Amino acid sequence: MSKPVVVVGGSLAGLAAAARLAKAGHRVVLLEREARLGGRWAARAVGSVAVDPLPTVFTFPAPWRDLFKKTGRVFDAELARAELALTPAEPAVHRFTDGSDLALPAERGAQWTVLSERYGMGVATRWRDLLDELDSSWQALRRLGIEAEAPDDALTARARARLRARHTVEDLARGIGEPHLAEVIRSIAWRMGSRPEHTPAWHAVRLSLERTFGRWTMARAGTPIGAGALLELLVQRLATRGVEVELETRATQLEPYRVTAGRTSLAAAAVVVATNPWTFTALAGHPERALARRLRWARPALVPLVEVDRERPFGPPGETVHHSPSGPVVTYRLPKDDLAIRHDHVHGVRDRSAGLEWASWRTWRRLPPLRAATPMTFLASSASRAGNDPWAELLSGALATYAVHEALTGADIRPTNRALRP
The missing domain is CATH 3.90.660 (Polyamine Oxidase; Chain A, domain 2)
Structure with a gap:
């Protein structure tokens, strides 16, 4: 069996990268330490109510459209299959x-x-x-x-x-x-x-x-609902694309071409780290000392x-x-x-999962690069230069996908990025 691309972290960035890489023909293994996917946007209990922390209103749905189009059934058709629609807010x-x-x-x-x-x-x-x-x-x-x-x-x-x-x-x-x-x-x-x-x-x-x-919102039968339904569709897309998801599996060490999770060691063709940068530098250790220094004075958003x-x-x-x-x-x-x-x-x-707090324009230079110092390791998260909005996390996962695929195959699958539709 071929070595997989290992995605560490089931954040939105990690889900986007995993789905795209699988559609591009790679075997993908996704490791998530929690019992559910979605990272900080996953539904959670507040008192007796399950709360969807994703903003109910979308002001830039194009990245969602592109993600679904590039990984299988197009966005509107996928919504219709689930009896959902994106309607003006x-x-x-x-x-x-x-x-x-x-x-x-x-x-x-x-x-x-x-x-x-x-x-x-x-x-x-x-x-x-x-x-x-x-x-x-x-x-x-x-x-x-x-x-x-x-x-x-x-x-x-x-x-x-x-x-x-x-x-x-x-x-x-x-x-x-x-x-x-x-x-x-x-x-x-x-x-x-x-x-x-x-x-x-x-x-x-x-x-x-x-x-x-x-401004757009998710609706079922014309009634606005939370955006968590969209996250559920993305998780289903991973299953459709054959992504091997390992929940409650915490990565404990990163090395070139290898991820260790407890007693399990996975050989990897490439690694996409979709966790916060502080966790990444702790997992990778000495090879990422330069990034660790950049983060020393940074504060989480x-x-x-x-x-x-x-x-x-x-x-x-x-x-x-x-x-x-x-x-x-x-x-x-x-x-x-x-x-x-x-x-x-x-x-x-x-919250470290929300990226970095901005101190000035110079914070841009403290943000993690797409390509880590560790060989064949790529970073995608809310701390990326795309930003910490949900749509930005999706785009950081897309950039990681393009870089991984090109490094492994030599093929450039980046889009031309003409005008984006809503």
Whole structure:
């Protein structure tokens, strides 16, 4: 039997890499220390309720579409088979400390109408121009670790100038000249697990992604449901592709072309490590001392405290963002069981599985590279240069797949990356 590609970690990045590699013809063994797949996005119990921590609203579903297309049945057909559909989501309702609300639509023209009527044409113009500038930033970022491998020296002085690297999310918030929209901008950093005054301004591209690709939610029979159903479909795709999944199996050591898990030693053609970088450097030891030094002063990003409430009376379904100076509390209301899931970023806790907290633009250079120092070892996780959003984890798994397949076969299966559809 041929040596497998061993994927260490059942995070979204690990699942994406495993499915893609198996479809590309490789034997794949996936090791996951927990009893279920999905990493930090796996459903978990909060009190007596099973909670799906994946955000209910998608603002960039293209990576999900691409993953399903490249590993078997296309996305929409897979959803239809499971009696699911991706449907447009209502605008998020932003609630501010002065008691006022703003329902901010995603579409460009609708944004202009709402903002000009509410705050005046000057504010609406500044918002439009900011998102136009962020559209340009997105095009630059795509080649800096999101859709293409980016070595440490890729963030050149020219790239930094184009991305306004010395500007922070806080700078953008102050520049918009309207307190409510300033809070909307700041929330981007908080929801990434970082502070607005330290997070590079380029991360606000998430605002332009929403304007470009819209807001979407999973639905069954027209009723919005949690996004966990999508994770379940991805796990099923692994079975379809013949990925050998070993749950409750903790990797204890990594060596070139070998992974040890307890008393079992697996010879590997290549290894994809889809755990957090601190765990990886501990497993790999001396060969990864340079990466360990890079991480010495890095701190894990913050993840929200997730709470559940069965509201009475039940508020309107959708997403409500309660803003505060210490961060937002995001509430997703699902009609099923009158359930409200709150992601409390005010009381967030550090979690290594969420990647690195941003200290400045220089944090980009502390992020793990795609190719580890250990031979034939590749890294994909929420700490990658793609980011720590669910869609970013999927893309980091894709980049690892391209690199592994090329290293093993000499064939380049990278896409041309034309315009992505929503």
